[in-house]
Amino acid sequence: MTYQFDFSALWAFWPEFLQGAWLTLQLSAVSTVLGFVLGTLCAIGRSDGPPWVKFLVASYVEVIRNTPLLVQVFIVYFGIATLGIKVSANAAAVIALVVNVGAYTCEIVRAGLESVHKSQLEAADCLGLSKPQIYWHVIIRPAIERVYPALTSQYVLLMLASSITSQISAEELTAVANRIQSDTFRSFETYIVVGIIYLALSFVVRIALWLFGLVVFVRKRKLGTAL
Amino acid sequence: MPSFSLVHLEFLGWAAMWTLGLSAIAFIGGGLVGFAVALMRISSVHWVRYAAIAYIQVVQGTPLLILLFLIYFGIAIVGFQEVPAIIAAGIGLTIYSSGFLAEIWRGCLQSVPKTQWEAAECLALTPWQRMTRVILPQAMRIATPPTVGFLVQIVKNTSLASVVGFVELAQAGKLINNSIFEPFTVFMVVAAIYFAICFPLSTWSRRLERKLNVSRR
């Protein structure tokens, strides 16, 4: 092996790597928040909606979970364009990621909803809580608290999967890397650096979601045990 | 411009075979490496266990796309110039699958109660006999549903192999689209084929899981 590793050529590009990492984080954050809302609404519809809503949500979840994100990204990006609507690559990326992670969130949250005990509902009913109040306090919050670790893993995966949107030239970390490697011809080194940045990002995302969980789930913070 | 036709469909069907072939390579390769890593992960030797943890963390913490790029350029660095795309793709997906399968299987191995490991040990079985005759038969029952579920992830992720020049279903769709520019039709058909492969696997995995839960009660 005669290859000489040379990372020095990449030094000049650190602002770009940083910018790419920042864009990836933004893309992931927006997709996570919107995907969480979409997925939770779907989970509620799936477990408590009229039959046609249940069917619709179930179909959505199955279709998304059984097709590759890459193809979903292509359909959104190229497909919307053929409908005559112009969307940027970044917007298409967010749409695809939200639709994708919404389906996974739906499945996870639904498992949480199903784990809420019936007696809890009866207790809440007897206390005279309104239906939305019951839903929020007795079902949704405990359900999400219970599946929060699974959601965390899913959102870390989402951050990593957002690299796929580089394939429609959304400007995130992987796309930045692709450009830098073709400018510098230090391809291997570039992807090593980017791989390390992704590792760091997945660590950051995990920590951030953990801290967020501590803030939101008071019981867990005080007792130190999961619900 | 020609429109989507049977010829294109045939091309996609042929590409789907490559998707399946690559999935099989990834599953078999990833299964072998993953099983070894799972065993390392539960080893009583500290550095072996930490090496396995590090491997799993790195593979699970890096996007598959980056992994594939690294393999692609890495192979050239090691000195092989004209490596068939299927080798690069196969290696990349093997590493990816092994990282996830190792973690899934570790959980299954550890879910066999410690008393079973001890009972086997007390009967003077060798570690290998204990693994193959006592632990694996029990762990495999638990491992089947999540493993089948992970097969779906493998099939879907082969779509990224195009970045190392491997023509599979998604890439074939892109090629067709480049010539006829009917993205909506083309990618819908591509998605439908993926769905036809993955949905039965998902359903099967769920059914296995339900059966396991019932038998555990």
Add this chain to the structure above:
Amino acid sequence: MSAVVKLSNVHKSFGTNKVLDGVSFEVGRGEVAAVIGQSGSGKSTALRCINALETIDGGTIDVCGHAVHDAKLDRRSLRRDVGIVFQSYNLFPHLTAEQNIMLAPSCVKKVSKSEARDLAHDVLRRVGLAEKAGHFPEQLSGGQQQRVAIARSLAMQPKLMLFDEVTSALDPQLTGEVLKVMEDLARGGMTMILVTHEMAFARKVASQVVYMHKGKVWETGPGSMLDSPKTAELADFVGSGL
């Protein structure tokens, strides 16, 4: 009489919790030693140390000519000589009673399949379960499972058998059938160490009773010592209605 098992000044801690604090006792060939004591007094740990399931911090343990305290101990050869039966049976759920028993002889002693099967039927007959050979553990009652577990150990023709509260998880009526098997074994000359709460059984079968308290051998002697305890602790323990 040469000792089959000899513990000398054995020490063992889990972290800062001192569980065995200088334990010594001997069991001769054909002897039955009953280890009694409150829960948490270190009885199971002592048994597990004898079988090298736990490593000890100090002292020596000699079992059937094996130096168990030695770092170079050949565990597998030790375990060919020592059978152990646990409170929770620990049968292999994916194997039938017969297969559970055949596993070790065919894996370890390389006995042929038909010989192993004959052996299995032989030991099953000894524990009174000849007709249950093809049953899976979950199809058997607790008492039957425990007898299969004993048969599984017997099939390796051990020189020493260890029993750790093997009847504690059983109803009184199932306890009887397991105790009977153990009594037959003792009468047949098997060297046994049993941790038990069955005082009547200990009195009847044991040639030696070892009372453990706070990680120490507090009192030891023949079964009759239970009737005239020398220490207040044993008096308390025996008097507490056990």
